[in-house]
Amino acid sequence: GQQVMQIPQYQHVQEGEDFTTYCNSSTTLSNIQWYKQRPGGHPVFLIQLVKSGEVKKQKRLTFQFGEAKKNSSLHITATQTTDVGTYFCAVRGKTSYDKVIFGPGTSLSVIP
Amino acid sequence: AAGVIQSPRHLIKEKRETATLKCYPIPRHDTVYWYQQGPGQDPQFLISFYEKMQSDKGSIPDRFSAQQFSDYHSELNMSSLELGDSALYFCASLLRAKGETQYFGPGTRLLVL
Numbered sequence: 271g272q273q274v275m276q277i278p279q280y281q282h283v284q285e286g287e288d289f290t291t292y293c294n295s296s297t298t299l300s301n302i303q304w305y306k307q308r309p310g311g312h313p314v315f316l317i318q319l320v321k322s323g324e325v326k327k328q329k330r331l332t333f334q335f336g337e338a339k340k341n342s343s344l345h346i347t348a349t350q351t352t353d354v355g356t357y358f359c360a361v362r363g364k365t366s367y368d369k370v371i372f373g374p375g376t377s378l379s380v381i382p
Numbered sequence: 383a384a385g386v387i388q389s390p391r392h393l394i395k396e397k398r399e400t401a402t403l404k405c406y407p408i409p410r411h412d413t414v415y416w417y418q419q420g421p422g423q424d425p426q427f428l429i430s431f432y433e434k435m436q437s438d439k440g441s442i443p444d445r446f447s448a449q450q451f452s453d454y455h456s457e458l459n460m461s462s463l464e465l466g467d468s469a470l471y472f473c474a475s476l477l478r479a480k481g482e483t484q485y486f487g488p489g490t491r492l493l494v495l
Binding site for chain 1: 413415423424425426427430432437438440472476478481482483484485486487488489
């Protein structure tokens with residue numbers, strides 16, 4: 271079964287607005303990964319978080335891992351049309367080569 | 383840089399037919415994963431291989447089988463196809479010693495009519 275839930279399921283924003291997707295688990299996670307999948311494309315790894323309270327930034331993207339390691343968020347500042355796609359949070363098993371279990375994803379549309 | 387190669391990219395089959403999907407991992411990657419993504423859904427793990435041996439198994443139907451060959455490429459064999467098998471099938475690869483990032487291929491879109 272799914273380990274993580276994501277909200278919202280869909281988000282439509284005007285270009286230039288900010289966007290946030292949230293990932294929640296009922297259990298403590300050893301790690302959280304984020305992937306982006308463009309329409310018609312394949313999942314592309316964005317980042318992995320492993321430490322409680324960890325915050326990482328990639329240009330306009332900010333990733334956070336909650337203090338209790340039960341939730342995570344991805345925030346995009348000033349969205350662009352190139353940000354369109356589905357953002358999945360995912361949990362990898364305890365080993366670095368374990369399978370990845372994806373959350374249901376948040377589909378982002380950006381209106382130019 | 384070389385990426386994961388999957389073939390064919392698109393496949394149309396009739397119910398009860400068989401299909402074989404191929405995956406060529408990034409050179410030197412020793413671990414291969416197969417995922418199935420239904421329309422509007424998240425990718426679901428099917429099976430993985432490390433050094434030609436099955437390393438983990440997920441929600442793969444008994445009608446499906448897979449293997450990894452000596453050159454590390456992998457094939458997913460699907461028999462007695464059902465309408466519900468219509469999906470995107472992704473292969474991902476990873477170098478176990480380096481770990482952490484699975485690199486996904488472009489996927490094979492299977493349509494069962």
